[in-house]
Amino acid sequence: xEETEKLLQFLQKEGFIWGPEPEIYxxxxxxxxxxxxxxxxxxxxxxxxxxxFQEENFWEVECPTIMPKIVWKAxxxxxxxxxxxxxxxNCSSSFKADEFVDEINVKDLKKFFKEKKIKCPNCGxxxxxxxxxxxxxMKTTIGLDEEAYFRPETATTTYLPFKRYYEHFxxxxxxxxxxxxxxxxxxxxxxxxxxRLREFIQAEAQMFIFEKQKNSFKKYxxxxxxxxxxxPEEAQGKKEQAKKITLNxxxxxxxxxxxxxxxxxALTYELFKxxxxxxxxxxxxxxxxxxxxxxxxxxxxxEVKLNTFGWTEMxxxxxxxxxxxxxxxxxxxxxxxxxxxxxxxxxxxxxxxIAFGCDRPIYALFDLFYDVKSREKGKTIFKVPVHLxxxxxxVLPLVNKDKIPEMAESIYKExxxxxDLTVSYDDTASIGKRYLRQTMxxxxxxxxxxxDSLKDKTVTLRERDTGKQIRxxxxxxxxxxxxxxxxxxx
Amino acid sequence: xEETEKLLQFLQKEGFIWGPEPEIYxxxxxxxxxxxxxxxxxxxxxxxxxxxFQEENFWEVECPTIMPKIVWKAxxxxxxxxxxxxxxxNCSSSFKADEFVDEINVKDLKKFFKEKKIKCPNCGxxxxxxxxxxxxxMKTTIGLDEEAYFRPETATTTYLPFKRYYEHFxxxxxxxxxxxxxxxxxxxxxxxxxxRLREFIQAEAQMFIFEKQKNSFKKYxxxxxxxxxxxPEEAQGKKEQAKKITLNxxxxxxxxxxxxxxxxxALTYELFKxxxxxxxxxxxxxxxxxxxxxxxxxxxxxEVKLNTFGWTEMxxxxxxxxxxxxxxxxxxxxxxxxxxxxxxxxxxxxxxxIAFGCDRPIYALFDLFYDVKSREKGKTIFKVPVHLxxxxxxVLPLVNKDKIPEMAESIYKExxxxxDLTVSYDDTASIGKRYLRQTMxxxxxxxxxxxDSLKDKTVTLRERDTGKQIRxxxxxxxxxxxxxxxxxxx
Numbered sequence: 006x007e008e009t010e011k012l013l014q015f016l017q018k019e020g021f022i023w024g025p026e027p028e029i030y031x032x033x034x035x036x037x038x039x040x041x042x043x044x045x046x047x048x049x050x051x052x053x054x055x056x057x058f059q060e061e062n063f064w065e066v067e068c069p070t071i072m073p074k075i076v077w078k079a080x081x082x083x084x085x086x087x088x089x090x091x092x093x094x095n096c097s098s099s100f101k102a103d104e105f106v107d108e109i110n111v112k113d114l115k116k117f118f119k120e121k122k123i124k125c126p127n128c129g130x131x132x133x134x135x136x137x138x139x140x141x142x143m144k145t146t147i148g149l150d151e152e153a154y155f156r157p158e159t160a161t162t163t164y165l166p167f168k169r170y171y172e173h174f175x176x177x178x179x180x181x182x183x184x185x186x187x188x189x190x191x192x193x194x195x196x197x198x199x200x201r202l203r204e205f206i207q208a209e210a211q212m213f214i215f216e217k218q219k220n221s222f223k224k225y226x227x228x229x230x231x232x233x234x235x236x237p238e239e240a241q242g243k244k245e246q247a248k249k250i251t252l253n254x255x256x257x258x259x260x261x262x263x264x265x266x267x268x269x270x271a272l273t274y275e276l277f278k279x280x281x282x283x284x285x286x287x288x289x290x291x292x293x294x295x296x297x298x299x300x301x302x303x304x305x306x307x308e309v310k311l312n313t314f315g316w317t318e319m320x321x322x323x324x325x326x327x328x329x330x331x332x333x334x335x336x337x338x339x340x341x342x343x344x345x346x347x348x349x350x351x352x353x354x355x356x357x358x359i360a361f362g363c364d365r366p367i368y369a370l371f372d373l374f375y376d377v378k379s380r381e382k383g384k385t386i387f388k389v390p391v392h393l394x395x396x397x398x399x400v401l402p403l404v405n406k407d408k409i410p411e412m413a414e415s416i417y418k419e420x421x422x423x424x425d426l427t428v429s430y431d432d433t434a435s436i437g438k439r440y441l442r443q444t445m446x447x448x449x450x451x452x453x454x455x456x457d458s459l460k461d462k463t464v465t466l467r468e469r470d471t472g473k474q475i476r477x478x479x480x481x482x483x484x485x486x487x488x489x490x491x492x493x494x495x
Numbered sequence: 496x497e498e499t500e501k502l503l504q505f506l507q508k509e510g511f512i513w514g515p516e517p518e519i520y521x522x523x524x525x526x527x528x529x530x531x532x533x534x535x536x537x538x539x540x541x542x543x544x545x546x547x548f549q550e551e552n553f554w555e556v557e558c559p560t561i562m563p564k565i566v567w568k569a570x571x572x573x574x575x576x577x578x579x580x581x582x583x584x585n586c587s588s589s590f591k592a593d594e595f596v597d598e599i600n601v602k603d604l605k606k607f608f609k610e611k612k613i614k615c616p617n618c619g620x621x622x623x624x625x626x627x628x629x630x631x632x633m634k635t636t637i638g639l640d641e642e643a644y645f646r647p648e649t650a651t652t653t654y655l656p657f658k659r660y661y662e663h664f665x666x667x668x669x670x671x672x673x674x675x676x677x678x679x680x681x682x683x684x685x686x687x688x689x690x691r692l693r694e695f696i697q698a699e700a701q702m703f704i705f706e707k708q709k710n711s712f713k714k715y716x717x718x719x720x721x722x723x724x725x726x727p728e729e730a731q732g733k734k735e736q737a738k739k740i741t742l743n744x745x746x747x748x749x750x751x752x753x754x755x756x757x758x759x760x761a762l763t764y765e766l767f768k769x770x771x772x773x774x775x776x777x778x779x780x781x782x783x784x785x786x787x788x789x790x791x792x793x794x795x796x797x798e799v800k801l802n803t804f805g806w807t808e809m810x811x812x813x814x815x816x817x818x819x820x821x822x823x824x825x826x827x828x829x830x831x832x833x834x835x836x837x838x839x840x841x842x843x844x845x846x847x848x849i850a851f852g853c854d855r856p857i858y859a860l861f862d863l864f865y866d867v868k869s870r871e872k873g874k875t876i877f878k879v880p881v882h883l884x885x886x887x888x889x890v891l892p893l894v895n896k897d898k899i900p901e902m903a904e905s906i907y908k909e910x911x912x913x914x915d916l917t918v919s920y921d922d923t924a925s926i927g928k929r930y931l932r933q934t935m936x937x938x939x940x941x942x943x944x945x946x947d948s949l950k951d952k953t954v955t956l957r958e959r960d961t962g963k964q965i966r967x968x969x970x971x972x973x974x975x976x977x978x979x980x981x982x983x984x985x
Contacts, residue, residue, distance in 0.1 A: 020663045026559050027566055027655045029827040033637055036561065038656055041554035041663060041672070048545075048555070055538075060911050064531035065538070069516050069694050070677065071526065071633075076517055090639070099639050143561075145633045145645070147523055147693065148683060149580070149589050155635070165517045166528055173510045173531060175923060182531070187560065187677055193638060203637065204559050337519040421550050425915075433665060 009313040012375055013198055015385060019445050021046065021371065022199065035195030035203030042446050043367075045395035045427055047206075050280070050367055051185055053393065054208050057276050061224070063181035063210050068162035070187050071145065074152040079336035080161040080329070082142060082154070089114055090139040090193055091123075095130035101193045102136055143189045155189040159207040160360060164329045167213060167354075171343050178345070178354055179214035179222070179265070185363065197314060199368040206363040210272075212265065213354045215345045216327075219263035228271035229253045234288045235260060235305075247288035260291070266303050266324050269357050273307050273320050280366055281390030282373060286310040289322075300328035307361075311372045319369065320361035327353040374447075387447035388470055391493055394449040397426040398486055401439050403455040405432055413454040416464065416482065424483055426490075444469050450486060468495060499803040502865055503688055505875060509935050511536065511861065512689065525685030525693030532936050533857075535885035535917055537696075540770070540857055541675055543883065544698050547766050551714070553671035553700050558652035560677050561635065564642040569826035570651040570819070572632060572644070579604055580629040580683055581613075585620035591683045592626055633679045645679040649697040650850060654819045657703060657844075661833050668835070668844055669704035669712075669755070675853065687804060689858040696853040700762075702755065703844045705835045706817070709753035718761035719743045724778045725750060725795075737778035750781070756793050756814050759847050763797050763810050770856055771880030772863060776800040779812075790818035797851075801862045809859065810851035817843040864937075877937035878960055881980055884939040887916040888976055891929050893945040895922055903944040906954065906972065914973055916980075934959050940976060958985060 016022040024037035039047050055065065077083040089102040102114050105123045118134035125132050143155040156162050163184050174180040188207040195201040214222075234247035237260050250258070252267045261267045270289065277287055292304035307320040330353045334341040342351040370393065376386040391397075398420065402413035410432060420428045429448070431439050436453065443451050451467040458464050462479045466486070475495050477485045489495055506512040511533035515522035529537050545555065567573040579592040592604050595613045608624035615622055633645040646652050653674050664670040678697040685691045704712075724737035727750050740748070742757045751757045760779065767777055782794035797810040820843045824831040832841040860883065866876040881887075888910065892903035900922060910918045919938070921929050926943065933941050943955040952969045956976070965985050967975045979985055 023656055023659050026652075027562055027827075028659070029655055029823060029829040030563065030565055033563060033641075033643075036559040038559065038659075039557040040656075040659065041556060044555045044557050047557065056915070059917065065534045066531060067529035067534050067537065069514075069526040069528065071679070071694055072517055073520065073523060075520055139639070143635045145635050145681075147681065149629070151523075153523075162516075165519055166513055166530075169513050169518070169528075169530065189561070191635075191637065204561055333519060337517075339519040425546070427549065 008377070009198075011377070012313060012371060015375060015387075015445075016043070016198075016371060019385075019387070033203075035192055035201065037199065037202065042395045046370070046389065046393060046447070047363065047367055049393045049395070050363055050370070051206070051208070053279065054185060054276065054363070057272070057279065058181070058183045058210050061181065061272060063183045066163065066166070066182050066184055067186060068159070068166070068184060070156050070162070070189070071147065071153050072156060072162060073147065074154065075336060076161060076165070076333075077142065077154050079332045081332070082157060082161070083140070086142060086157055087138045087140050088193060090137045091118060091132045092135075092137065093125035093128060093130055094133050096125060096128035098125055098127040099193055100126070100132070104194070105132075139191075139193060141190045141192065143191050157190050158188050158360065159184040159186055159209045160211070160358065161329070163209065163211055164356065165333060167330060167341060168339070168343075170213065176343070178343075179212050179218055181210060181212045183208070183210035188362075199364040200314065200317065202364055207360070208363050209358060209360045211359075212269065212357045214265055214357060215347065215352055216355050217345075217347060219265040219324075219355065219357075222263070222265040222268060225252070225264035225268045225271075228268060231271050231274070233270060233274055234284065236288050236290045238291045238293050241290070241293060247290075262303055263324070265357055266322070269322050269359050270305065273322055273359050277307060277309065277319065277366070280370065281393070282309060282369060286373065288316070290316075300325055302326045309366075309369045309373075311369060312377075313372050317365070317369075319365050320359060323358045323360065325356045325358055327355050329356055330354065384441060384444070386444045386470065389447040391449040391469075391490055394447050394469075395427065396429045396443070396446060396448040397490060398450045398452055399429045399431055399439075399443045399448045401430075401436060401451055401453045402432050403436055403453055407456070408459060409454050409456070412458055416452065416454065416479070420483070420486075424486075426486070440467065440472075450489060452482070466495075498867070499688075501867075502803060502861060505865060505877075505935075506533070506688075506861060509875075509877070523693075525682055525691065527689065527692065532885045536860070536879065536883060536937070537853065537857055539883045539885070540853055540860070541696070541698070543769065544675060544766065544853070547762070547769065548671070548673045548700050551671065551762060553673045553702075556653065556656070556672050556674055557676060558649070558656070558674060560646050560652070560679070561637065561643050562646060562652060563637065564644065565826060566651060566655070566823075567632065567644050569822045571822070572647060572651070573630070576632060576647055577628045577630050578683060580627045581608060581622045582625075582627065583615035583618060583620055584623050586615060586618035588615055588617040589683055590616070590622070594684070595622075629681075629683060631680045631682065633681050647680045648678050648850065649674040649676055649699045650701070650848065651819070653699065653701055654846065655823065657820060657831060658829070658833075660703065666833070668833075669702050669708055671700060671702045673698070673700035678852075689854040690804065690807065692854055697850070698853050699848060699850045701849075702759065702847045704755055704847060705837070705842055706845050707835075707837060709755040709814075709845065709847075712753070712755040712758060715742070715754035715758045715761075718758060721761050721764070723760060723764055724774070726778050726780045728781045728783050731780070731783060737780075752793055753814070755847055756812070759812050759849050760795065763812055763849050767797060767799065767809065767856070770860065771883070772799060772859060776863065778806070780806075780808075790815055792816045799856075799859045799863075801859060802867075803862050807855070807859075809855050810849060813848045813850065815846045815848055817845050819846055820844065874931060874934065876934045876960065879937040881939040881959075881983055884937050884959075885917065886919045886933075886936060886938040887980060888940045888942055889919045889921055889929075889933045889938045891920075891926060891941055891943045892922050893926055893943055897946070898949060899944050899946070902948055906942065906944065906969070910973070910976075914977075916976070930957065930962075940979060942972070956985075 020040040021043035023040045025032035026036045091102040122131045147153045185208045232249040234249050236247040289305045301323045303324040306318045308316045330341040342353045345352045374388045379386045400417040402409045417430045453465040467474045510530040513530045514527035516526045581592040605624050612621045637643045675698045722739040724739045726737040779795045791813045793814040796808045798806045820831040832843045835842045864878045869876045890907040892899045907920045941957040957964045
């Protein structure tokens with residue numbers, strides 16, 4: 006069985022991801038359910054991202070996911086957020102055209118399909134070269150007849166209340182906001198599990214900043230000596246490894262144009278390292294000029310090396326200049342310029358953006374921490390960093406008699422009431438089976454109540470990855486558990 | 496100015512709620528942004544709900560918000576989740592028909608509009624009696640042409656993976672799941688701020704239980720003596736107050752049909768009391784037989800008495816029997832019956848459901864804890880329970896010189912790094928203005944660094960509601976703050 010297939014089976018079986026949903030009706034590609042273990046993990050990842058941005062003084066907002074047509078006209082999504090679709094006239098299947106194109110820079114897709122006579126993966130007939138434009142936004146109606154669309158990313162909805170932010174943050178730029186929430190894309194043929202979804206969670210942070218502030222940006226100083234793995238445009242295609250250089254050097258070499266942008270790169274890197282992803286599996290890849298979207302003044306992606314799919318885009322970090330606010334000023338007739346105290350002029354601020362989704366980092370955690378080797382020895386250990394573990398501690402009575410369950414239940418209750426940790430209770434099957442079951446779900450610690458516990462009021466704490474056990478006094482449990490979760494070991 | 500208007504202005508100005516969105520494009524009714532303070536409050540409310548259900552061993556899931564047409568055919572939403580709409584032929588305005596109907600039980604709406612000649616609130620012409628059926632679901636397309644709808648509540652999407660849950664919970668019923676997530680309703684004329692939205696957050700918990708287990712339900716015992724304010728059908732319309740009786744009595748008097756249902760009522764009551772809502776402002780109202788939906792075997796609403804809108808529905812608690820799973824079995828051709836070890840038969844389980852949204856409880860917090868009296872004395876205090884405060888502690892340097900900011904900043908950093916509390920930093924305006932500003936946002940505590948702080952390493956902690964101040968040693972800050980947040984006082 007293929008590695009990817011093994012991983013997906015593990016995710017279904019252990020209660021992480023179910024789907025595609027609705028399963029009982031056959032399932033639609035690109036829609037999944039986060040099952041109980043997956044949802045706990047997802048909450049932990051989202052809260053980790055939240056905390057990361059909050060500590061850097063970004064403030065969270067929650068904007069609507071639906072906006073009327075004019076918003077998407079202004080943002081450019083209505084006209085250009087499209088995929089080219091190729092159809093099979095024989096069996097009516099549809100596919101994303103660029104899935105059939107290996108070469109980069111095929112400008113004339115119609116010509117490509119005409120010449121190559123690509124066959125339909127479904128029925129084998131030759132695909133029609135009459136390509137169609139397919140807008141990826143999900144269309145709907147507000148009220149009886151107003152055309153509206155679900156957002157394909159959080160970004161546009163975050164820009165719109167700029168003047169509200171400006172008042173809220175007492176007219177002082179730069180300031181930062183972020184949003185973690187649903188976005189929707191009507192992909193033609195989504196695949197690769199959580200990597201390409203039709204419904205997903207975006208996490209995007211924006212700094213609103215005057216152009217001149219970009220290179221006198223104080224928060225940058227903290228990170229200037231941070232080494233970052235960069236793969237600039239000129240190194241791409243030469244099989245060259247990303248090189249680690251400091252942000253300071255990167256600015257000198259003109260890889261980045263501003264300190265504020267370099268700061269956004271630093272935040273992104275720290276965020277992914279904090280997820281437990283090893284530095285060797287992270288790199289920043291510059292958008293080649295040919296790929297770069299016209300409004301992106303600077304654009305680098307953070308990529309993670311997955312076991313299943315290789316280097317995969319996780320984040321886009323963009324300096325979008327004043328493009329978006331100018332567009333919305335034009336379409337809404339509402340002035341977006343505000344007073345810049347530093348040069349006594351009214352200006353439209355720039356937006357520097359860190360844009361990613363939560364589902365890909367979660368997939369990366371599955372991919373990187375699902376321990377295949379242990380699996381081959383008959384064990385599966387999900388070695389996700391313990392601060393992200395779905396369940397932090399499982400309480401296990403050794404047997405279901407002799408007052409052992411009573412003590413275990415009372416410890417379970419105590420942990421629930423006096424901590425914010427997610428705790429589970431499991432009293433079925435042999436203790437060995439239960440240990441295995443918990444390691445497969447990534448549970449950080451198992452707490453066992455046995456006959457000695459009744460005598461001397463101690464319990465066993467068992468660590469997931471090593472199986473190492475320590476004996477702990479009942480009254481010290483919470484302290485020991487918290488210490489373990491902080492340090493990652495006893 | 497009206498009380499409601501005052502409240503909405505406060506919410507906009509203090510950064511709780513902005514909208515209707517997109518404001519710069521004129522705004523669409525029923526769409527709001529949770530601004531920075533509102534979003535922090537919302538996260539706290541959602542996490543409180545999450546913790547409440549988790550402690551009762553309900554497990555969270557996250558299902559897609561979009562489902563293909565057949566799902567909504569099976570659930571009944573496609574055919575009957577509709578409003579009657581009345582139109583003005585003159586100015587093309589549309590309204591929800593029942594907004595014009597005072598009397599209960601008007602069966603023939605067409606006749607009602609024909610006879611009463613109700614005038615259009617917009618242009619004054621007589622409204623047409625030719626009513627239209629308007630489905631409240633937001634329609635969209637999956638792929639090129641598959642009809643699909645956004646969920647109008649989380650419920651249906653939660654039922655579908657029943658067989659997955661069954662395996663996950665090791666084939667042992669009853670079990671509980673819950674979902675907190677987006678839902679969408681295309682209301683014709685939404686009003687009342689957060690009370691009626693087109694896009695909102697539902698929080699719904701479901702217990703899957705065999706019918707025979709409903710009256711041998713162990714978890715009920717913990718709550719049997721809990722007193723609940725009930726307004727049963729026979730007491731309604733007589734201006735009778737809700738009467739507090741124990742769950743045990745309520746079962747004896749046949750207000751509830753099962754212990755499991757009574758348990759769901761208890762959980763709901765405890766949840767709303769835990770939000771800090773006074774018992775006198777909560778009641779349970781039985782659905783009168785005439786209102787009751789055909790599949791609801793038992794149905795009571797929890798209502799909260801708001802200052803602005805009076806008694807308002809917050810939660811519906813329903814015993815939905817095996818109706819939903821039977822429907823999905825029929826439409827999907829997938830068997831939904833599972834083995835009941837207690838009677839050796841295969842059965843389709845029942846679903847007992849606690850259904851509510853997060854936006855209404857949040858509105859209730861604004862409505863009940865925005866202190867109007869203080870406002871009239873020139874102060875506004877938002878007295879939200881401190882465990883839900885958007886910001887837990889604001890760090891304020893008395894002045895911006897003489898090493899005071901340095902000490903304040905280092906305390907701010909320490910609090911951020913060593914606690915999960917939301918902390919803010921404010922160094923603009925006089926200290927009195929800053930105290931006022933924080934009380935208006937509901938910040939639980941202000942921490943002031945002054946000249947004495949430099950000498951003796953102490954700071955002032957100031958409590959929001961009373962203005963009471965205590966002097967605390969720097970090294971004891973975190974301990975004192977946590978203690979305060981737990982007890983609600985020094």
